[in-house]
Amino acid sequence: MPLTFPPLPYADDALAPHISAKTLQFHHGKHHKAYVDKTNAAIAGTPLADKDLPAIIAAAHASNDTVLFNNAAQAWNHDFLWHSMTPGGGGAPTGKLADAIILDFGGQAAFDEAFTKAATGHFGSGWTWLVADGGKLAITTTHDADTPLVHGQTPLLTLDVWEHAYYLDYQNKRPDYVAAFLKSLVNWDFAADNFN
Template sequence: MMLELKKLPYEYDALEPVISKETMTFHHDKHHQAYVDTANKLLEGTGYEEKSCPKCLLKDIENITDDADKKQKLINNLGGVLNHNLFWDTMTPGGSSEPVGDLKAAIEEKFGSFDAFKKEFEEAGKGQFGSGWAWLVVSEGGLEVISTKNQDNPILCGKTPLLGNDVWEHAYYLDYQNARPKYLEEWWKVVNWDVVEERYQKNCKCK
């Protein structure tokens, strides 16, 4: 079984007006599909071509190939697959307000307040030069906000992603043009905190 394009968990227009149907269609059907197709092609002949878990493949990247150029291309495209799989599930029509439970407590303990966390997250997205992502991750047992370039996923540096926002221009330019800060502010309206809480509970207790 090869890598497959993840089906959106909602309709293409479900996140409007925060993200338009046009943006979702191009982002999912063109960009995400391209990462899937390219990754599958790069995996041909490696012995890993039947693997369908991009996270597992990224974690095993050192064993897939010794070719530095091919390895970087795999990181770019497997990261593109995994990052978008996480991204689609992180959003829901109407959002889910704000975190609750253990995650809320951990955010308030680390950042002081939910609003302070949001500000730091937005700054990470605004400060990412060029294409990349802003993330809330678990790192060494605690929460941290980071940014990564291109399609790098936090697992490449030993961190567990809980929440990620895509700040590649294709994620927002049709709707916000060059106003990345506005996109970052509006995006909170569609964040699915229930899913982020589930990831936190399943993978990473910050105690």
């Protein structure tokens, strides 16, 4: 069966004023949908046609199929992104994830500073991630469609730093977009579920 285009986990105006309905209509409804459609076209009639996205991504990465990898990974990354945000999010996690952030970053303020530096300093298109890697938390960035799934890391949350993710709302002010994500949007419950 073809991959399905997943709906947003909230209404398209639910993240306003930090991310507008217009941005989500384009970002989810056009960009994300195009990645799913192109992945389905690429796997039609192949042994990958009945696989899930992580399996398709792994196979495309292993075979150096750049076109399939880029579309499949972007489809997965975007679905993960929508769940990394929530209306009324932001702040700090609790429980085991909070303890791990204290242990591995020195506290929430230090994490926020490191995540901001990575997200604002990433040159060009890509993603900023909080991952579990070798028993520790780490912040990493990936270029274009690359994803921690093919690097032995467990993604906990992500922020899309491609310009299409924020340009309608923030123009060239990526730092303001990153600050809004950390202060008002990040879904720490989702990250904690991934961590657990």
